[in-house]
Amino acid sequence: xxxxxxxxxxxxxxxxxxxxxxxxxxxxxxxxxxxxxxxxxxxxxxxxxxxxxxxxxxxxxxxxxxxxxxxxxxxxxxxxxxxxxxxxxxxxxxxxxxxxxxxxxxxxxxxxxxxxxxxxxxxxxxxxxxxxxxxxxxxxxxxxxxxxxxxxxxxxxxxxxxxxxxxxxxxxxxxxxxxxxxxxxxxxxxxxxxxxxxxxxxxxxxxxxxxxxxxxxxxxxxxxxxxxxxxxxxxxxxxxxxxxxxxxxxxxxxxxxxxxxxxxxxxxxxxxxxxxxxxxxxxxxxxxxxxxxxxxxxxxxxxxxxxxxxxxxxxxxxxxxxxxxxxxxxxxxxxxxxxxxxxxxxxxxxxxxxxxxxxxxxxxxxxxxxxxxxxxxxxxxxxxxxxxxxxxxxxxxxxxxxxxxxxxxxxxxxxxxxxxxxxxxxxxxxxxx
Amino acid sequence: xxxxxxxxxxxxxxxxxxxxxxxxxxxxxxxxxxxxxxxxxxxxxxxxxxxxxxxxxxxxxxxxxxxxxxxxxxxxxxxxxxxxxxxxxxxxxxxxxxxxxxxxxxxxxxxxxxxxxxxxxxxxxxxxxxxxxxxxxxxxxxxxxxxxxxxxxxxxxxxxxxxxxxxxxxxxxxxxxxxxxxxxxxxxxxxxxxxxxxxxxxxxxxxxxxxxxxxxxxxxxxxxxxxxxxxxxxxxxxxxxxxxxxxxxxxxxxxxxxxxxxxxxxxxxxxxxxxxxxxxxxxxxxxxxxxxxxxxxxxxxxxxxxxxxxxxxxxxxxxxxxxxxxxxxxxxxxxxxxxxxxxxxxxxxxxxxxxxxxxxxxxxxxxxxxxxxxxxxxxxxxxxxxxxxxxxxxxxxxxxxxxxxxxxxxxxxxxxxxxxxxxxxxxxxxxxx
Numbered sequence: 001x002x003x004x005x006x007x008x009x010x011x012x013x014x015x016x017x018x019x020x021x022x023x024x025x026x027x028x029x030x031x032x033x034x035x036x037x038x039x040x041x042x043x044x045x046x047x048x049x050x051x052x053x054x055x056x057x058x059x060x061x062x063x064x065x066x067x068x069x070x071x072x073x074x075x076x077x078x079x080x081x082x083x084x085x086x087x088x089x090x091x092x093x094x095x096x097x098x099x100x101x102x103x104x105x106x107x108x109x110x111x112x113x114x115x116x117x118x119x120x121x122x123x124x125x126x127x128x129x130x131x132x133x134x135x136x137x138x139x140x141x142x143x144x145x146x147x148x149x150x151x152x153x154x155x156x157x158x159x160x161x162x163x164x165x166x167x168x169x170x171x172x173x174x175x176x177x178x179x180x181x182x183x184x185x186x187x188x189x190x191x192x193x194x195x196x197x198x199x200x201x202x203x204x205x206x207x208x209x210x211x212x213x214x215x216x217x218x219x220x221x222x223x224x225x226x227x228x229x230x231x232x233x234x235x236x237x238x239x240x241x242x243x244x245x246x247x248x249x250x251x252x253x254x255x256x257x258x259x260x261x262x263x264x265x266x267x268x269x270x271x272x273x274x275x276x277x278x279x280x281x282x283x284x285x286x287x288x289x290x291x292x293x294x295x296x297x298x299x300x301x302x303x304x305x306x307x308x309x310x311x312x313x314x315x316x317x318x319x320x321x322x323x324x325x326x327x328x329x330x331x332x333x334x335x336x337x338x339x340x341x342x343x344x345x346x347x348x349x350x351x352x353x354x355x356x357x358x359x360x361x362x363x364x365x366x367x368x369x370x371x372x373x374x375x376x377x378x379x380x381x382x383x384x385x386x387x388x389x390x391x392x393x394x395x396x397x398x399x400x401x402x403x404x405x406x407x408x409x410x411x412x413x414x415x416x417x418x419x420x421x422x423x424x425x426x427x428x429x430x431x432x433x
Numbered sequence: 434x435x436x437x438x439x440x441x442x443x444x445x446x447x448x449x450x451x452x453x454x455x456x457x458x459x460x461x462x463x464x465x466x467x468x469x470x471x472x473x474x475x476x477x478x479x480x481x482x483x484x485x486x487x488x489x490x491x492x493x494x495x496x497x498x499x500x501x502x503x504x505x506x507x508x509x510x511x512x513x514x515x516x517x518x519x520x521x522x523x524x525x526x527x528x529x530x531x532x533x534x535x536x537x538x539x540x541x542x543x544x545x546x547x548x549x550x551x552x553x554x555x556x557x558x559x560x561x562x563x564x565x566x567x568x569x570x571x572x573x574x575x576x577x578x579x580x581x582x583x584x585x586x587x588x589x590x591x592x593x594x595x596x597x598x599x600x601x602x603x604x605x606x607x608x609x610x611x612x613x614x615x616x617x618x619x620x621x622x623x624x625x626x627x628x629x630x631x632x633x634x635x636x637x638x639x640x641x642x643x644x645x646x647x648x649x650x651x652x653x654x655x656x657x658x659x660x661x662x663x664x665x666x667x668x669x670x671x672x673x674x675x676x677x678x679x680x681x682x683x684x685x686x687x688x689x690x691x692x693x694x695x696x697x698x699x700x701x702x703x704x705x706x707x708x709x710x711x712x713x714x715x716x717x718x719x720x721x722x723x724x725x726x727x728x729x730x731x732x733x734x735x736x737x738x739x740x741x742x743x744x745x746x747x748x749x750x751x752x753x754x755x756x757x758x759x760x761x762x763x764x765x766x767x768x769x770x771x772x773x774x775x776x777x778x779x780x781x782x783x784x785x786x787x788x789x790x791x792x793x794x795x796x797x798x799x800x801x802x803x804x805x806x807x808x809x810x811x812x813x814x815x816x817x818x819x820x821x822x823x824x825x826x827x828x829x830x831x832x833x834x835x836x837x838x839x840x841x842x843x844x845x846x847x848x849x850x851x852x853x854x855x856x857x858x859x860x861x862x863x864x865x866x
Contacts, residue, residue, distance in 0.1 A: 007605035011479065035469035040604040043476035046444065171473040172440035 003027065003037045010044040018057050025061035029160045035167055042164075042173035050178035055220060056227035058178065062186035065160030069107060069136060069192030074144055076105035077283030081275050082188055083199040084207050084217070085117040087354040088242035088379075090252040091199065091272055092120045092150070094259050097307035098276045100147035101298035102291075104283060107143045107191040108150045109157065113363045113371075116205070116354025118247070121152050122363075126250040126329055126373035130317035140192075146310050158186040181220045185228075195231035195282035197275050198222070202429055203240030205350025211236065211429055218432040231282045233433035237271060238425040241348040241383045244268045248362040248376010248397065250328040257322055260305040267427045269299070274428070329374035331397035335404050337412050339387040345415060346422040348383055352414035359407035360398045372399055377411065384424045387417055436460065436470045443477040451490050458494035462593045468600055475597075475606035483611035488653060489660035491611065495619035498593030502540060502569060502625030507577050509538035510716030514708050515621055516632040517640050517650065518550035520787040521675035521812075523685040524632065524705055525553045525583070527692050530740035531709045533580035534731035535724075537716060540576045540624040541583045542590065546796045546804075549638070549787025551685070554585050555796075559683040559762055559806035563750035573625075579743050591619040614653045618661075628664035628715035630708050631655070635862055636673030638783025644669065644862055651865040664715045666866035670704060671858040674781040674816045677701045681795040681809010681830065683761040690755055693738040700860045702732070707861070762807035764830035768837050770845050772820040778848060779855040781816055785847035792840035793831045805832055810844065817857045820850060 006020050024041060027033035050058065071078055079099065083089055096106045110132075113119030121132045132152045134142070142149035153162075161183050168174050188196055200208065200218040208214035218234035225232030244266065246255045258264050259272070277292030285291065298304040305322065312319040321327040357363050361372030378395040381387055393415055396407055439453050457474060460466035483491065504511055512532065516522055529539045543565075546552030554565045565585045567575070575582035586595075594616050601607050621629055633641065633651040641647035651667035658665030677699065679688045691697050692705070710725035718724065731737040738755065745752040754760040790796050794805030811828040814820055826848055829840055 004603055004605060011476070011605050035467075036472045036600065037604055039469045039473040040476040040606060043444070043473040043480075044605070047476075047480045167469065170437055171470055172437060172444050172477070173473060 003033050007037060007041045007044060010041060010048055013048050015051060016054050016057070021054065021057040022061045025058065025065065025160050029065050029163060038164070039167055039171040039173065042168055042171060042176070042179065045179060046173050046176040052220065052223035052227060055178040055181050056224045058182040059185045059189065059224050060228060062158045062161040062164070062182055063189050066158045066190060067136060067156040068190050069140055071105065071140065071144065071192050074105060076103060076147065077195065077285070078105045078107060078191070078193045079195040079197065079279045079282060080106060080108050080188060080191055080193050081197045081199060081279070082184060084201050086201045086239040086243060087116060087118065087205045087350050087357070088244045088247045088252065089118065089201070090123060090244065090256050091268065091275065093123060093253065093256040094268070094272045095275050096148050096150060097260065097311055098272055098295050098298050098304040099279050101303040101307040102276060102280050102294055103285070104147065104279055105143050106148040107139065107193065108148070109153055109187060109191055110150060111153065114367065115365070116351045116358065116363070118249070118252070118363060120150065122371050122373070123249045123252050124150060124315070126253050127312055127317040127321055128327060130312060130315045132315070142314050146307070146314055148307065148311050149314070150311065153187060157190045161186045177217055177220055181217070181224055185221060185224045189225070189228060189230065193230065195279065196225055197278045197282065198232065198234035199271070199275060200234050200236050201239035202236050203238055203350065203425065204347070205242065205354065206239035215430060215432060222432050233278050233282060234431060235274060235278070235428060236430040236432070238427050238429060239350060240425045242350055242353050242379055245379050246376060247353060247357045247379070248360070249371065249373040250330070251376040251378065251397065253321070253328060254325050257308070260299060260308050262299050270427060331374040331399050333398050333401070333404070335396045335398070335408055336392045337394050337396065337408050339381070339389055339391045339393050339417060341417055342388050343417040343419050344421045345381050345383050345385045345387060346418045346420065347416045349414040352410050353377065353379070356396070356407045356410035356414065359410055360396060360403055361400060374399060381415070382424070384422055436466050440470060440474045440477060443474060443481055446481050448484060449487050449490070454487065454490040455494045458491065458498065458593050462498050462596060471597070472600055472604040472606065475601055475604060475609070475612065478612060479606050479609040485653065485656035485660060488611040488614055489657045491615040492618045492622065492657050493661060495591045495594040495597070495615055496622050499591045499623060500569060500589040501623050502573055504538065504573065504577065504625050507538060509536060509580065510628065510718070511538045511540060511624070511626045512628040512630065512712045512715060513539060513541050513621060513624055513626050514630045514632060514712065515617060517634050519634045519672040519676060520549060520551065520638045520783050520790070521677045521680045521685065522551065522634070523556060523677065523689050524701065524708065526556060526686065526689040527701070527705045528708050529581050529583060530693065530744055531705060531728050531731050531737040532712050534736040534740040535709060535713050535727055536718070537580065537712055538576050539581040540572065540626065541581070542586055542620060542624055543583060544586065547800065549784045549791065549796070551680070551682070551796060553583065555804050555806070556682045556685050557583060557748070559686050560745055560750040560754055561760060563745060563748045565748070567748070575747050579740070579747055581740065581744050582747070583744065586620060590623045594619045610650055610653055614650070614657055618654060618657045622658070622661060622663065626663065628712065629658055630711045630715065631665065631667035632704070632708060633667050633669050634672035635669050636671055636783065636858065637780070638675065638787065639672035648863060648865060655865050666711050666715060667864060668707060668711070668861060669863040669865070671860050671862060672783060673858045675783055675786050675812055678812050679809060680786060680790045680812070681793070682804065682806040683763070684809040684811070684830065686754070686761060687758050690738070690741070693732060693741050695732050703860060764807040764832050766831050766834070766837070768829045768831070768841055769825045770827050770829065770841050772814070772822055772824045772826050772850060774850055775821050776850040776852050777854045778814050778816050778818045778820060779851045779853065780849045782847040785843050786810065786812070789829070789840045789843035789847065792843055793829060793836055794833060807832060814848070815857070817855055
């Protein structure tokens with residue numbers, strides 16, 4: 001088998017076989033196939049695509065390049081959630097303890113924020129002492145003991161994906177649905193899960209701006225999982241404005257705890273319940289409606305919050321933050337962005353809100369940026385809200401005076417206010433399962 | 434300027450600027466841009482193409498990566514011919530002395546044969562002593578002195594093209610019209626020519642199998658030359674069967690000398706006259722018809738043959754071969770391939786004839802193959818000829834017994850004989866100018 005023939009086959013629109021895909025992934029991993037032959041194949045895949053079977057083989061090859069967690073005889077149903085990312089999306093922090101409190105095992109390997117979207121690891125690290133860098137052995141132990149653990153990617157997980165991703169990043173081959181799907185799924189399936197629930201975001205703050213491309217991404221992800229013998233279900237949900245009222249790491253931790261305490265009843269709760277309900281349904285425990293009721297009960301009954309405390313402690317974090325938010329990093333300064341006119345909020349350019357958060361220090365513009373966990377944004381007005389000139393649209397929290405001007409400019413530019421009232425987008429825009 | 438942005442721009446169908454194209458060609462030449470970023474750009478060019486302006490910039494960048502011959506005050510019009518290659522195409526050997534005998538300066542840098550097509554350098558090297566490896570200084574001197582020189586590519590000519598071609602060869606990006614055109618033209622324009630005549634072959638033995646794709650290639654080549662301020666004209670000519678009666682290096686030299694002696698009056702002569710006529714017309718000396726008459730007169734008057742002798746001697750070759758063909762390598766063995774049935778030759782699979790010649794040792798299947806200059810093929814029957822069972826279709830000349838079986842099989846498979854008479858393809862299928 002020659003790499004050149006594989007490149008030409010894909011270039012000409014052919015379907016790569018199991019052996020061809022494993023040949024190229026393993027050859028690149030081992031260094032036998034040079035980067036200059038891998039990158040044109042990636043470009044050919046960008047143009048020609050891959051069908052579901054090819055994408056499943058790619059996922060399998062990348063998955064098998066590293067370790068796959070094996071929970072052995074653990075009786076609990078092992079299930080995770082993956083979100084394609086957005087602004088203010090803190091659902092993992094709420095969902096993981098809810099699902100674990102339902103009796104599910106939740107082995108969650110997450111990423112950091114980059115660009116306008118936030119990352120679960122950064123949010124968790126705003127809790128003093130919380131260690132996301134555990135070994136896979138400790139991770140497995142924790143999931144076995146308390147039903148949940150939340151860590152970052154380790155070197156053992158899908159190293160071929162890491163190497164391929166680094167190459168895609170410098171060769172203009174990031175934006176390819178099969179390559180994106182293979183990358184996501186090889187990491188998720190390394191968690192040793194039985195099932196996976198997907199939250200595919202749609203709208204101005206999401207990777208997928210329209211429902212059709214989001215549905216295509218969801219369809220492809222679900223197909224890979226099923227081709228690899230896993231249960232999988234995807235929700236398409238709105239990301240045309242930030243999720244919830246807060247953006248920023250410590251601020252989102254507080255909002256998550258408030259949700260777990262039952263103090264917030266909004267679409268974040270709705271989404272958490274739906275995702276947890278689907279996870280429980282996939283486990284075969286009960287039907288979707290009863291599953292949602294059980295998920296909701298873990299919040300009202302306090303078992304989800306207790307599981308959250310347990311999770312924080314197990315990761316070395318200070319769980320007194322649950323009762324005393326001053327334990328979390330707090331910004332010294334606040335700035336209120338005011339409305340310049342009367343009307344209704346008709347849209348929020350979500351990416352711009354994310355960029356405003358980056359400008360405050362809450363996110364990363366580039367990989368080397370250091371995060372200020374205290375900084376962030378409270379969205380006082382959301383889409384469809386009426387506003388009057390001088391009303392506060394949002395509050396910016398920050399520590400560095402030099403950053404506020406740019407951040408405030410970005411934030412106020414994100415808001416479109418007009419005379420016509422505009423209804424909020426629906427939260428649930430579709431499903432693929 | 435970042436290579437990544439250039440890749441993404443082309444991937445998305447954008448037009449690359451002069452600066453972007455020079456940035457990537459110069460950066461790759463110097464080693465500043467890694468191969469793993471060049472090869473996906475080449476693949477994106479494969480898919481998205483390049484317009485005439487981009488292709489001219491690419492050509493210019495590759496041309497300028499090396500030396501361009503400067504003939505200074507040499508008054509003669511400097512002109513060359515490029516053929517896209519075929520089987521039995523020995524026209525350069527005839528045309529160069531004809532054109533030089535017409536008073537044109539012909540600085541010809543040629544290639545070797547690879548695959549089923551032959552190469553001018555291999556043919557010349559079948560003349561004992563003929564040295565195609567001259568320095569550019571000696572080349573220039575010879576063109577200045579006798580009006581013609583025929584050499585191989587030197588290290589100084591378009592090194593960026595050499596480096597890019599080697600990368601294309603292992604990354605599935607050879608078959609791209611703009612990349613092919615840039616590669617051809619950067620080498621040709623390095624000869625320091627004022628004008629160029631193209632012979633774009635069409636048919637079963639050519640790179641372009643149909644007239645539309647041949648016309649597109651010709652159009653692109655002519656556009657590059659004109660964008661770079663050179664005169665250029667393309668003939669589209671038939672390669673649905675081998676050109677002339679002989680295939681093989683020494684055999685083609687003999688056929689060329691016979692043509693120069695005026696002993697052959699066939700389409701090879703027609704083609705030579707048309708190409709030389711167009712070269713002379715481009716020089717502004719006279720109109721096409723008169724130019725063709727002048728070209729023809731160099732053959733009948735003997736000045737072309739005299740120029741050929743001069744050329745051979747100047748390159749260190751033994752010009753007694755002109756009078757005594759036994760000076761040239763001669764095969765020890767002959768084998769006649771016979772017709773198995775009565776009828777007419779309706780087609781000859783030209784590529785297969787080329788492969789038969791390779792099997793005999795007359796060509797290269799891979800770059801490392803060593804050529805047997807004596808071996809080759811005489812085509813006794815051509816398309817439209819009537820044949821009877823047992824007639825000789827062709828004679829194979831060879832030195833190595835072990836090769837004849839495969840070669841004869843390929844040769845006889847190339848012939849299609851049927852009851853219906855079929856007219857020969859026209860020689861001239863179109864022009865672009």
